[in-house]
Amino acid sequence: RTEQQCKLHRCSQGKHRVRECVGYFEDLCDTIGPIDEQEKVSLLWDGFAGYIAAGLYT
Structure with missing residues (x-):
């Protein structure tokens, strides 16, 4: 479980599609x-x- 949590906190889009x-x-x-749902949203x-997060913010 701890290893999976570390992966979750390091999870990033990189060159992958959003989906x-x-x-x-x-x-x-x-x-x-x-x-916690708020933590999930924040981590995701x-x-x-950056450009996708900025686009979601506006």
């Missing part, structure tokens, strides 16, 4: 167990490429 990034993120969340947002 692929979200799918991987959701899979990690499912293996970890209950996670932080993992997106």
Whole structure:
């Protein structure tokens, strides 16, 4: 579980499409167990490429 949590905190979009990034993120969340929804949103947002996070903000 601890290893999966580390992966979740390091999860970033990189060169992947948003859909692929979200799918991987959701899979990690499912293996970890209950996670606060606000924390999930924050971690996912932080993992997106800068231009995508900025586009979601506006």
